Amino acid sequence: MSSVHPRPVGSRTRLVAVYGQPIHHSASPAMQNAGIAALGLDWRYLACEVAPTDLAAAIAGAKAMHFVGLNLTVPHKLLAMDLVDELDESARTWGAVNTIVFEAQDGSGEWRPIGQLDHPTGPIRSRGYNTDADAIVRSLTEDLAIEPRGARILLLGAGGAARAAALRLADEGIGELFLVNRTESKAQELADEITERFPAVHAQAGYPDSSVEIILNATSAGLKPTDPLPIDVTRFPLNGADCVYDMIYRPHETPLLAAAREAGCRTANGLGMLLHQGAAALDLWSGQYAPRDVMRNALEREIYG
Ligand code: ATR
DSSP states (O other), rough: OHHHHOEEEEEEEEEEEEEEETTTTOOHHHHHHHHHHHOOOOOOEEEEOOOGHHHHHHHHHHHHOOEEEEEEOOOOTGGGGTTTTEEEEEHHTTTTOOOEEEEETTTSOOOOEGGGGGGSSEEEEEEEEEHHHHHHHHHHHHHHHOOOOTOOOEEESSHHHHHHHHHHHHHTSSEEEEEOOSHOOOHHHHHHHHHHHHHTTTTEEEOSSSSSEEEEOSSTTTTTTTTTSSSSTEEEEEEEEEEEEEOOOOSSSOHHHHHHHHTTEEEEEEEHHHHHHHHHHHHHHSSSOOOHHHHHHHHHHHOOO
């Protein structure tokens, strides 16, 4: 629990924001403002409702107003690939931008994050990063003690979040990846992409024929209590997995996680992913190591009360 009190807003206070649509349920402001206060920074982190058609203008506006940086969430992560001045290797590799760092040149002409410069002058440029992909691996390791190398994984979903997870886990050297999605053709497309980019990983669409280390839910099924399970348990029973990870973090225990717990699996929800993508963004903006424990406490208070 942090006892740090934020400084009052003044004329030197600098801004960071998350853009999304919808954005009003975002837990990022609570998490980031706690981290910012604990680092002693005179910054504030806001949540802004931005329509996709306004994203370019909203990024340009933040740049013009010397914002320190931005986070982007649904539906902006792919669009932003074409809207930043520079793409970091992480965004290029994982194909999406969830973090923007605004940069200016220091006294020696080197581009540096403006959050780390006292008086940024001259031109400003935007650099797009992806901190989501690494957050998946970090959370699996930390929350479920999973060693991805060589693992057999059943991944549910084939949208943006599933694709980033599949690519990042394949890069980590997993052994086999089974992809199941409501729209089967999208699972097949993703399996083909993994096979092409990571030939050492055995990727295929469809349910595994024997046990897996982990089932990873990257669909949005489970956000609402009336949603169906994202897995057909007559095709693959949950006790065929050691662990089940659900990227959804609200509710705390989704119907999938409840069923997995009853089946004897170890379980974790997506709070750790949310934490690690946000903490990595704050590291980039500030040049300091963001306090994960403070940020996690703030998230848990905000989401679970
Ligand atoms: P995100 O960026 O969060 O991944 P997305 O790209 O829209 O969002 O992907 C949503 C994923 O959840 C897709 O895999 C989607 O399946 P379809 O490809 O068939 O649309 C999956 N999904 C959404 N609602 C679902 C439901 N009720 N049951 C099963 N899968 C669902």
